Amino acid sequence: MKLLLTSGGVTNDSIREALVELLGKPIAECRALCIPTAQWGHPMLGPASVRRFVAGEAPWHSMTSLGWESLGVLELTALPSIGEERWVPWVREADVLLVDGGDATYLHHWMRESGFADLMSSLSETVWVGLSAGSMVMTPRIGADFVSWPAAVDDRTLGVVDFSIYPHLDHEQMPGNTMADAARWAAGIAGPAYAIDDETAIKVTDGIVEVISEGHWKVFPG
Numbered sequence: 597m598k599l600l601l602t603s604g605g606v607t608n609d610s611i612r613e614a615l616v617e618l619l620g621k622p623i624a625e626c627r628a629l630c631i632p633t634a635q636w637g638h639p640m641l642g643p644a645s646v647r648r649f650v651a652g653e654a655p656w657h658s659m660t661s662l663g664w665e666s667l668g669v670l671e672l673t674a675l676p677s678i679g680e681e682r683w684v685p686w687v688r689e690a691d692v693l694l695v696d697g698g699d700a701t702y703l704h705h706w707m708r709e710s711g712f713a714d715l716m717s718s719l720s721e722t723v724w725v726g727l728s729a730g731s732m733v734m735t736p737r738i739g740a741d742f743v744s745w746p747a748a749v750d751d752r753t754l755g756v757v758d759f760s761i762y763p764h765l766d767h768e769q770m771p772g773n774t775m776a777d778a779a780r781w782a783a784g785i786a787g788p789a790y791a792i793d794d795e796t797a798i799k800v801t802d803g804i805v806e807v808i809s810e811g812h813w814k815v816f817p818g
Contacts, residue, residue: 598618599801600724602726602797604658604794610808624664625665627664628690629669630695632649634697634698637705638729638744650669659725670686680711687712692722692723692725704752705745732761735757736787738760758788759789760788760790761789762781762789762791765778765796775814778816791816793812795809797809
C-alpha cells in the first residue's frame, strides 16, 4: 500500500502533486472510497460531520471533492455483518482510500475487527490518503493526548510505519497544538515522530519516507 499521511488533507499543490504521483494517473480517472469510521469514536464528531466529509464540504473538501471519477463510502463498522464476499471486491476495485480523522484507536479497532487490516498487505497498488487520525492509525502509537475513545485499551495503533505523527501543528483553532506541546508529546512516544501542520504530508512508498510541505514541520528522532 502507498501512503500519503496528512494532517489536513490535500490542502495545497505540492500535496496534490504527490497524490497524483502515487496514483500514477489523473485524479479524474481514479475510483475512490472514503472511510468516515474514525469520526464515530470522537466525542466532538457525529452524523453532521460525517455528512460533511462524505459530501466534501469544508473543512473536508480537501479529500472527497478533488474530482474523482467515482466516490463511494466504506463504513468499517458495517463490514462484519455483510461478509467479505461483498466488501473485499469493493476495496480491491478502488484506486484510493480516503480515510478521515476522529479517534485513531477507534479506527484501529474497527480495521482489525472488520478484517480490513488483514487485507492491507495485498493492496500493494492502492493509495491510502489519511487525514489526521486516518494518518495516525498507520503509526505504532499516537500518545495518550490523542486518545478520546473511552473503550481504548491503550494508545497503540497499526504500526505500518515506524514513526508517530503529531497533527494540526499550530492550528488556529487548536491553541494547545504548539511546537512546545509537540516536543513534550514526542518525549513520551519513545520512538521517532513528526509534528506536521495542515500544509504538510508524509509520503511513504516502499519504505521510503518523504515529507511534502508548503507549511512547517519538525522531526523528533526519538
